[in-house]
Amino acid sequence: MLEEDLKCAIEEEKCIAIENNRFHEGRAKTLKLDVEEHECFKNWDKSSQAMEADIIVEGFLKADKHGIRYMHLIGDGDSSVYSQIQQKVPVWGKHVKKIECANHTCKCLRSNLEKLVVETPTYKGKRKLCKRTRIRITSAVRCAIRIRSKEKDKLKAAKQLEFDIRNTLSHVYGDHTRCSEFCKAGKAIKTNAGQHIDLDNDETDDNVFTDQASMWSDGTSLEAQEESRFDYDLFPSDLDSAMRQDIALILNNVAKKSISLIGNFTTNLAECWMHMRSKFDGGKMFNHCNRGSWHTRCYGAALRFNRGPKWSTSTWQDITNTIPGYHFDKLFTERQLALENNNIIKSKPEIKSSRWKRKMASVKEGNTKKARMHYGNKSIQVEEDITKSELEEKKTIFMEKNYNLELSHIKEIEKHTKLQITSASWMDERKKRLTASNFGLVYKRNPKIPVTPLVNSLLYSTFKRNRRKCSTIKFLGRRIAHEWILEDGCKKWFKGLVLSVLKKSDGDVNAVYEIKYDGEDDANEVQHKELLEDYRNSSLKFIDI
Numbered sequence: 001m002l003e004e005d006l007k008c009a010i011e012e013e014k015c016i017a018i019e020n021n022r023f024h025e026g027r028a029k030t031l032k033l034d035v036e037e038h039e040c041f042k043n044w045d046k047s048s049q050a051m052e053a054d055i056i057v058e059g060f061l062k063a064d065k066h067g068i069r070y071m072h073l074i075g076d077g078d079s080s081v082y083s084q085i086q087q088k089v090p091v092w093g094k095h096v097k098k099i100e101c102a103n104h105t106c107k108c109l110r111s112n113l114e115k116l117v118v119e120t121p122t123y124k125g126k127r128k129l130c131k132r133t134r135i136r137i138t139s140a141v142r143c144a145i146r147i148r149s150k151e152k153d154k155l156k157a158a159k160q161l162e163f164d165i166r167n168t169l170s171h172v173y174g175d176h177t178r179c180s181e182f183c184k185a186g187k188a189i190k191t192n193a194g195q196h197i198d199l200d201n202d203e204t205d206d207n208v209f210t211d212q213a214s215m216w217s218d219g220t221s222l223e224a225q226e227e228s229r230f231d232y233d234l235f236p237s238d239l240d241s242a243m244r245q246d247i248a249l250i251l252n253n254v255a256k257k258s259i260s261l262i263g264n265f266t267t268n269l270a271e272c273w274m275h276m277r278s279k280f281d282g283g284k285m286f287n288h289c290n291r292g293s294w295h296t297r298c299y300g301a302a303l304r305f306n307r308g309p310k311w312s313t314s315t316w317q318d319i320t321n322t323i324p325g326y327h328f329d330k331l332f333t334e335r336q337l338a339l340e341n342n343n344i345i346k347s348k349p350e351i352k353s354s355r356w357k358r359k360m361a362s363v364k365e366g367n368t369k370k371a372r373m374h375y376g377n378k379s380i381q382v383e384e385d386i387t388k389s390e391l392e393e394k395k396t397i398f399m400e401k402n403y404n405l406e407l408s409h410i411k412e413i414e415k416h417t418k419l420q421i422t423s424a425s426w427m428d429e430r431k432k433r434l435t436a437s438n439f440g441l442v443y444k445r446n447p448k449i450p451v452t453p454l455v456n457s458l459l460y461s462t463f464k465r466n467r468r469k470c471s472t473i474k475f476l477g478r479r480i481a482h483e484w485i486l487e488d489g490c491k492k493w494f495k496g497l498v499l500s501v502l503k504k505s506d507g508d509v510n511a512v513y514e515i516k517y518d519g520e521d522d523a524n525e526v527q528h529k530e531l532l533e534d535y536r537n538s539s540l541k542f543i544d545i
Contacts, residue, residue, distance in 0.1 A: 053084040060089050060096075072097050074265050076104035100260040101267045102145045110138045112250045120246070127238045129247070133172065136228055137247075140168045141254060143225035144182055149264035162258035169247050172232055173239045184229040277301040309336035402432050415538050419473070423536070434458065475513055475531055476506040479544035482517070482534065495543065499523060 046054075060070055075082055075098050082098045089096070113134040116123065123129040144164040151157035164182050176185040254261075277298055303311040310332045313324045323329075345351055405413075417426035434442070438458060445454060475498045483493050496517035502525060503512040511528040534540040 049079075052079055053081045056081050057084050057088050060085055060093070064089075064092075071095065072099055074099045074101055074267055074270075076101045076267060077108060098260060099263060099265050100257045102142065102261055102264050103266045103268065105254060105257060105261060106138050106142045106145075109141060109250065109254055110134060112253075113137065113247070116246055116250065120243075123243055123246075127234060129243060133234065135224070136172050136232060137168055137251075139224045140172060140228035141165055141251075143228050144168070145261050145264055146225065147182060149262055154262050158259045158262045161262055162255045165251055165255040165258065166248070168251055169239070169244065170236075172228075173234045173236055174232065175236045182229060185231045273301070273305060276305050309339050416536070418538065419536055473532060473535065474507040475528070476501055478542055480515075481541045481543050482515075483539040494518065494520075496520075504528075 056073075063070060069092055071092075073082060073085065073096055077100060082096070085096050086094050113129070117129055117134070144161055148157045148161040148164070151160075160180060164180060167178055167180070170176075171179050171183055171185075176183055179185065279301070300311075303315055307314050313329050313332050316322075316324045316328070346355070413425070413429060417423050417429055420426050441454060441458075445451070478498050479495070480498065481493050481495050483491055485491055494517045496515050499514045499516050501511055502514055504510050507528075509528060513526050513528065513531065514523045515526050516523045531540060
C-alpha cells in the first residue's frame, strides 16, 4: 500500500513538474526523466544588473492577466526598468508614467557635485564648491521639492519647482534678486557657525569609506532643509563663470524632472518593507510543503514593521485579550534592548567605516556594455526632452517653413539643387526629407526587428555618396545646350559638343575645354569654372542623356 502511494506521489510530482516547466536537471535525474527544453527558474544566465528590470516587467505582464494595470512607477533613475516596460509591455506600456524618487534624485545630485569637484580640483576650497556648499545645494533642492509638493495646483507648482531648482545656485551664492517665496534671505536664523568649519576644507584625512557612508545622510534632515532657505556666507563674486556653467548643467538635469518630482514620492516604504520581509523569509520562498508558510512570514514581517520589536506580545494581547506570560514578554523585551544596543554600536564611525568597507569589497558589478545599459549611471533612460505641446508647436513651425511652400519657392529649390552632391543647398534640403531610395527600407521593414537602428540611420547618420561618383562634374565628350548673352543683351541657346581638354584634366577646377558649337566654324575655349557656374544657374544643360 505504501509503495503504491509513493508511486502515485512520484507520478503526480512528474505531472506538476512538466506542467509548471520548472524542474531542474538534478531533480530530473532523481525522477529519471529526460531533460527537455524548459524555462529554468533556478539560475539566471544574464547579468545581475538586468535582473531587476526583468522581474518588474514580468510583474507588469502578469498583473494584466488579473485585470490590473500599473500606470505609475516610482523609480530611482539608475535602472532601465522604465524603458523596458515601454518596449516589452504591449499596448499600455507606453502610457505608464514614471515618478522620480525625490531622495534618489537628490542623492544623484550630490554624487554629481562630488564628481565635479574630483574632476576639477580648482573648485575645492573655502568660498568655492566646498563640502558645506555641496550639502547646502542638495538640501535646498530637497527642501524645494518638499515645499512645492504641498501646493494644490500641481502644474503651476511643477513650473515653480523647476524655477527654484535652476535658481538654487544664485540663491546659495547670495543673489536673491530672482528668488521666489521659497527664499527667506534676510530673516534671522539661529545657527552654529562653528559646526561647519570642518566642512569648508576638502583636504581631509578621513577614510574614504567613512565619507561614502556619511555622504547620503548629510543635509537630509528637516532642520538642514529649512536652514538652506536662509542667507549663506557666500557672495555672487565667489562664483566664477566656469563653475557656474558646470553646476548649472547638473541642476538643469534635475529641473527637467520637476513634473515627476512634484509629488515628493520616495521608495523608502517599499525598500524598508523588502528589507524587513527578507529577514523573515530568507529572501526566497522555501518550505513549500507547509501551505501558507511564506504568506505567514510576510504577515509577520508586516506586524514587525508596523508594531516594532515587541510586535508578537502586542499582537497576542489584541487577539486573545490576555496578557502574555512573563517569560514570553521578557524574551521580546530583551530583544528590543539588544536591538537598541546594536543600533548604538552601529552608529559609531569606526563601525560604519568597517561595514562599508566590507560591503564595497564584496560588490561585484558587471562590466559588460549590456550590463551597464540595464543598471547604473549609463542605464537606458526614457526622458522627454520637451512637452507634447511644445513638440506639436515645433512640428507645425517646421512643416510651415520647409514643406508648405509656394510654387515659386519650390522651383527655386529645384533650380539650386540640380548639382546634387556638389550643391550645398541639395545637402541641406536632403536632410529634411526621406529620399526615394529609403522607401523600400521603410515599407519592407520586419516589424519584429527594433525600429531604432532604422530611425538612427535615416535621421542621424552622415550621408555618404557612392565612391564611384566624381566629386565634380565632367564635360568632356558631352553634348550640351549653352545659353549665351548676345551683344544686344538678348539670350540665345547654342548646342555644341565638348571636344577636348586643353589644360589640366577633365573635372579639374582649373581645366579649360574646347567646345564646338553647331553652326560655328571655330571652336571656343571655355573654362571649367564658367561651365560649372552656368550649370548651377541652369544656363547649361546636358542634352545627350
